[in-house]
Amino acid sequence: MTLTTSRPPAVTARGTATRPRRTGRQWPLTVLLALVSILTVSPFLVMLILALSPPRELTVPHQWPDSLTFDNLIQTLTSAGFVGWTLNSLIYAGVSVVIILLTASMAGYAFAKKRFPGRDALMWALLATVMVPFQAMLIPMFVMVSSLDGVDTFWGMIVPTLANSQAVFLMRQFIKDLPDELFEAAKVDGASEWRIYWQIVVPLTKPILATLGIFVFLWHWNDFLWPLVVAQSDELRTLTVGLTTLKGEEHPLSLVMASAVISVVPCLLVFFLLQRYLVNSIAMTGLK
Template identity: 65%
Template sequence: RNALLWSIIATLMVPMQATLIPTFILVAGAGGVNTLWGLILPTLANAQAVFLIRQFVMDMPDELFDAARIDGAGEWRTFVSIVLPLIKPVLATLAIFVFLWHWNDLLWPLVVGQSDEARTLTVGLATLNTETVSTSNIMAAALISFVPCFLIFIFLQRHIVESITASGIKG
């Protein structure tokens, strides 16, 4: 288990630019160029998410799992009834991180989205930065691009606050 974990964590040390060409070849071979899934799927599962969820689950008290075992719950039932409800704050945090990472990513959408229809808003903002476009128009577009990020945070912060409130010491 530790060897697998360390091999996953080791991928954090490899810069994204080093894996850009091999990933593009895989996505192009699967027909993912100029598609939405070609933009999202290759970067969806990452080592940071695996590490964060693992550490959170490792910090859960063993008594919870022992009680589930005593009650006759199997692995799947323990995961659905105990682990999944408790990792909601981590999943909400990861959802915010992954969304912001994808939303602000410039390099991967620039490489994979080769047509105007497949380009993201970040690529569009980068192409607006010319002498013919005024700064006020660029700032207005940047403000519009901020709105989804703000809404995602407002929607998911409830799960984070609930977990902080629920984890308080009870007397």
């Protein structure tokens, strides 16, 4: 029987171990990722160039424009219609994020740590709703909202989108991995259910709440079909619906692209503000 021993790492004159150098086998992957990144960013660069181009009839930028100007961005920001659309989108997305995170975390805690009859069956029923296309539910939802006089109102636009089974499932899976000893110790100390939720569940689920908040904000900020159907007046138009009206009213393409560039800014701000929690959520998921 022979024993094999691993060769120790080489030691330099300074007494530090040197790791074997990696070969250049990773350069194809690096080139591939660089090409994919360029293809992904190029439409946004074209959109930015069109937004900074002088107001004229533009179709596709065959060549670099002769001059760049911020007049389109300034005109868009000072437009009363654009400001109103942006505020409507912020209300629609912001209120939806707060309510969905609150209800999804509560429901996820109940499905993960509570025992009640029909818990698993109810969870599967919620997951089954994910398989139904939104277009199939559009007419029934509109009929229900219309019967309750919710057409052309903020609550009629927000309330039907709050039942998010995907958010409940994500919260349930995350809370399910939390140690039961924490909740048992809190119950022994006499903590109420609300205190357990607010002081244990919410602090420990900040990474997944931030990640889910980014997704929900993007879903509602970019939502087009439901606001188009429900918000029938100009005062309740969201930004996505308003941008389509600019194109329909034959505005210069540079002005439309300037509005599109500004509409991306809130999404980038939300991502950069919450990216730390997003990375922590991915790291904690890998550790689990």
